[in-house]
Amino acid sequence: MREVAIVGAGMTRFGEIWESSLRDLFVEAAAGALSSAGADHVDHILVGNMSGGQFVGQEHLGPLMADHLGMAGVAAARVESACASGGMALNMGFMAVASGFVDTVLVAGVEKMTDGADVTNVLASAADQETEVYHGITFPGLYAMIARAHMAAHGTTEEDLAWVAVKNHKHGAMNPKAQFRSEVTVEQVLQSSMVAEPLRLLHCSPVSDGAAAVLLCPLDQARNYTDRPVKLIGSGVATDAMALADRKDPAFLAAVEKSSERAYKMAGVTPKDIQVAEVHDCFAIAEICCLEASGLVEKGQGAKAAASGETSLGGRIPVNTSGGLKSKGHPVGATGVAQAIEVFEQLRGESGERQVEGARIGLTQNMGGSGASSVVHIYQGV
Amino acid sequence: MPSPRYWREKANRFHLEAARCQGCGGVTFPARTICPACRGTEFETLYLSRKGKVVTSTVVHVGPNEFQMEAPYAMAVVETPEGGRLMVQVVDCEPSDVLPGLEVSLEFRLIRREGHGGILCYGHKGVPVG
Ligand SMILES: [Zn+2]
Numbered sequence: 001m002r003e004v005a006i007v008g009a010g011m012t013r014f015g016e017i018w019e020s021s022l023r024d025l026f027v028e029a030a031a032g033a034l035s036s037a038g039a040d041h042v043d044h045i046l047v048g049n050m051s052g053g054q055f056v057g058q059e060h061l062g063p064l065m066a067d068h069l070g071m072a073g074v075a076a077a078r079v080e081s082a083c084a085s086g087g088m089a090l091n092m093g094f095m096a097v098a099s100g101f102v103d104t105v106l107v108a109g110v111e112k113m114t115d116g117a118d119v120t121n122v123l124a125s126a127a128d129q130e131t132e133v134y135h136g137i138t139f140p141g142l143y144a145m146i147a148r149a150h151m152a153a154h155g156t157t158e159e160d161l162a163w164v165a166v167k168n169h170k171h172g173a174m175n176p177k178a179q180f181r182s183e184v185t186v187e188q189v190l191q192s193s194m195v196a197e198p199l200r201l202l203h204c205s206p207v208s209d210g211a212a213a214v215l216l217c218p219l220d221q222a223r224n225y226t227d228r229p230v231k232l233i234g235s236g237v238a239t240d241a242m243a244l245a246d247r248k249d250p251a252f253l254a255a256v257e258k259s260s261e262r263a264y265k266m267a268g269v270t271p272k273d274i275q276v277a278e279v280h281d282c283f284a285i286a287e288i289c290c291l292e293a294s295g296l297v298e299k300g301q302g303a304k305a306a307a308s309g310e311t312s313l314g315g316r317i318p319v320n321t322s323g324g325l326k327s328k329g330h331p332v333g334a335t336g337v338a339q340a341i342e343v344f345e346q347l348r349g350e351s352g353e354r355q356v357e358g359a360r361i362g363l364t365q366n367m368g369g370s371g372a373s374s375v376v377h378i379y380q381g382v
Numbered sequence: 383m384p385s386p387r388y389w390r391e392k393a394n395r396f397h398l399e400a401a402r403c404q405g406c407g408g409v410t411f412p413a414r415t416i417c418p419a420c421r422g423t424e425f426e427t428l429y430l431s432r433k434g435k436v437v438t439s440t441v442v443h444v445g446p447n448e449f450q451m452e453a454p455y456a457m458a459v460v461e462t463p464e465g466g467r468l469m470v471q472v473v474d475c476e477p478s479d480v481l482p483g484l485e486v487s488l489e490f491r492l493i494r495r496e497g498h499g500g501i502l503c504y505g506h507k508g509v510p511v512g
Contacts, residue, residue, distance in 0.1 A: 118446075118447060120444070120445075120446050120447075121446050121447065124446065130391060130412070131412065131468065131469055132469045133446075134493065134494070134503075134505070135457070135469050135470055135471055135493060135505065136442065136445060136446065136448075136449040136452070136455065136457065136471055136493070136494070137442070137457050137469055138442055138444065138445060138446060140442075140444070141440050141442045141457055144440035144442075145438040145439060145440050145457070145458075145459060146438070147440075148438045148439060148440060148481075148482065149437070149438040149482070152438070152482050193443070194441075194443045194454075195443055195444050196440045196441065196442050196443060196444070197440050197441040197443070197478070198440075199440075241418060243469070244438075244459055244469070245411075245437075245459045245467035245468055245469050246410075246418065246467065250437065250438050250459065251438075
């Protein structure tokens with residue numbers, strides 16, 4: 001297996017971007033990634049996307065995006081795993097280069113959510129239609145049920161949940177690409193409108209448009225593109241029962257644990273070696289559960305990590321320095337790739353006021369549905 | 383939701399038909415052809431009792447279009463005495479009272495209307511006991 005590096009990155013700002021279509025968003029991010037690496041061709045394009053079909057009626061994104069990048073003819077396909085589509089595309093790009101099947105892969109993620117689709121219903125299609133959605137549950141509702149189970153098992157409070165949003169907004173306020181560049185207080189979170197008890201509006205990531213792209217190549221070719229490549233040293237994917245009712249402990253995300261273990265094993269590192277991490281905070285409770293399941297904090301200790309400062313910039317393990325899904329925005333298919341870009345920039349020392357000093361090893365964790373799929377990547381500065 | 387799709391699910395939605403794995407004894411609801419716990423393929427059909435206990439719950443304030451008229455409404459994962467678990471709406475009570483541990487009976491109710499034809503779709507909802 002060949003060693004693989006990320007050698008270029010590009011992304012749009014995240015937010016309600018009315019002036020850009022699905023394809024415009026993709027082209028901006030993809031062209032940015034190619035030009036940052038000085039690359040004029042690629043062997044393969046992978047487009048992470050949850051639901052172009054439901055959001056804007058557009059499927060078949062592989063050829064569409066290759067065409068609009070001026071690269072019709074190049075191998076291209078869409079990769080889907082709900083909100084983990086971007087991370088899953090990165091995993092597949094990693095495998096394609098590592099195996100020697102191709103040399104250069106453009107891994108992109110894109111979602112256009114604000115063109116008028118019924119977002120609640122589209123997102124719910126990542127849950128079990130026959131046994132969950134039929135009865136009226138929503139996506140925030142599923143995470144609310146996870147939150148209640150976590151509260152019952154570990155004594156987690158609504159204030160603990162609020163602190164996750166406060167921390168991530170504080171980080172996101174410093175990110176020029178973020179949808180919400182403003183800080184919030186615990187009081188504001190606890191007074192925001194109720195979405196699904198105990199989750200309030202400010203516990204939830206927003207509806208966003210955006211795209212992100214990275215260029216992968218074999219490590220031994222990386223110097224053709226950049227003098228600061230970032231090595232991909234681990235990748236793990238796992239699944240869990242689709243429906244919440246089919247998981248023994250609804251407060252525990254088994255797919256996150258398994259995908260993390262696989263990535264740590266491949267990278268030959270432990271959670272203690274991780275110096276910066278982006279985890280899937282689609283809802284505040286998700287960050288808490290993902291930190292525990294990935295081993296970045298001990299089981300049952302996730303709830304206090306944000307309030308104590310442990311996961312803030314300057315803390316023991318800064319988490320979601322980009323602002324996370326909560327503040328940066330969550331264009332679902334783009335999220336996994338945008339997480340990779342945050343860690344790529346951190347390990348290159350390019351994160352400005354969000355920089356984690358001396359960071360050498362970083363991790364991203366991207367999750368689909370209510371936790372039925374999870375993808376973890378581990379990166380090392382070269 | 384086209385009619386064949388609704389009709390196909392009647393066994394579990396109308397009768398709570400489940401399956402007990404002959405290999406590991408695990409109960410799956412709705413019934414499947416492969417046991418998710420042990421991959422066994424020999425099953426005995428059983429019908430879940432129309433009662434259970436709330437495992438976890440929420441109160442949905444922002445619902446899907448088809449359910450928004452009912453908001454705020456309680457949803458719960460309920461476990462029956464056989465060990466089958468199902469997602470149901472819990473009604474005829476204060477939604478905020480639906481918390482883990484609550485005992486409910488499972489009653490046959492209207493769940494939603496299908497598409498423009500407005501075909502009535504049924505299933506089970508929880509109602510607190512006592
Ligand atoms: Zn079995």
